[in-house]
């Protein structure tokens with residue numbers, strides 16, 4: 001492919017050298033003439049292990065050259081990767097001035113280009129930036145319409161400085177955000193030689209995934225340091241702890257506990273409905289258990305009762321536990337005030353309530369909820385697999 005790379009910093013020069021090594025014809029563009037001259041001389045504009053040799057090979061094989069001319073680069077390529085800086089301002093907000101400027105320049109160049117050109121945003125940007133800034137700027141300056149005269153996709157970068165070449169070759173994943181398949185296809189084709197799972201998403205979702213990843217890495221560092229401070233205080237080596245902690249790839253380093261859902265928050269959503277008759281489907285802390293100790297639904301139920309709400313609760317396992325088993329005593333002794341509100345069936349709860357709160361993912365709940373009336377509200381704390389085409393009630397998810 002014929003590719004332009006805008007911004008020859010850490011991300012741009014690594015991308016340009018690697019795409020050239022993979023056989024693409026690459027033109028690097030930078031406003032900094034010294035960086036352009038360095039690349040054309042086969043020298044690396046940044047310190048990154050292995051990059052200089054890769055750049056030298058790419059320039060010698062005539063697969064890579066650099067220029068300060070946006071017009072030249074746009075005219076001679078089919079796709080542009082935007083890798084300009086998006087630094088943080090002092091107040092933490094994002095400085096989009098470089099991004100907007102490069103979009104103005106690309107837009108000006110697109111005005112005179114007869115063929116379709118895809119602009120790929122590789123810089124890290126907040127969700128909404130591509131639709132709010134990139135596309136309007138390109139449309140205004142080119143006089144063309146997004147999706148007709150030019151395309152846009154988002155392809156966030158996951159490399160780390162110091163191991164950038166290895167990270168480029170073996171990324172955790174390749175992510176392409178797009179709204180049109182014909183913009184995604186050339187973006188994905190760039191990665192034909194990279195062995196990594198490739199995921200597609202909408203442009204806004206892809207922007208958010210990059211921020212979610214950065215935030216998660218920060219959370220990990222902060223968590224490890226909190227554990228480290230505790231360990232230091234009590235004379236335990238924090239690295240011994242985390243070495244073994246990280247060996248648990250089922251519960252610790254895994255997808256578990258990373259889906260938005262209940263246990264914290266949600267009470268306000270019920271209060272805001274303004275309705276007083278509340279049905280709860282699922283009372284134990286997860287489907288398939290009768291254990292009510294520690295169940296956040298018990299705390300929620302008590303809060304609602306205390307505020308004078310009418311409650312109607314159904315949980316098949318809890319009903320069984322009330323008759324026999326280990327939790328019979330707990331129900332009778334610890335929560336008699338709540339057990340009085342246990343109903344006999346899902347239908348009983350639905351017929352007696354204005355708001356139906358889904359507390360766990362028992363398999364019978366999704367179908368039952370689809371039968372709720374249009375004047376009822378369903379507050380889903382677990383994300384049931386509901387067929388929304390069949391649902392008449394108002395639906396509200398806790399974090400979705």
Ligand SMILES: NC(=O)c1ccc[n+]([C@@H]2O[C@H](COP(=O)([O-])OP(=O)(O)OC[C@H]3O[C@@H](n4cnc5c(N)ncnc54)[C@H](O)[C@@H]3O)[C@@H](O)[C@H]2O)c1
Nearest residue numbers: 007008009010011030031083084085086102123124157161
């Ligand atoms: N550095 C990293 O490790 C890393 C990793 C992942 C994502 N990112 C993201 O990638 C983006 C680029 O980061 P970087 O570290 O490579 O930035 P950088 O500051 O090293 O390089 C940016 C380059 O863009 C050039 N530039 C500015 N305006 C231009 C214009 N109008 N036309 C052409 N070139 C222009 C600058 O001269 C500079 O050479 C940022 O959004 C950053 O957040 C960086």
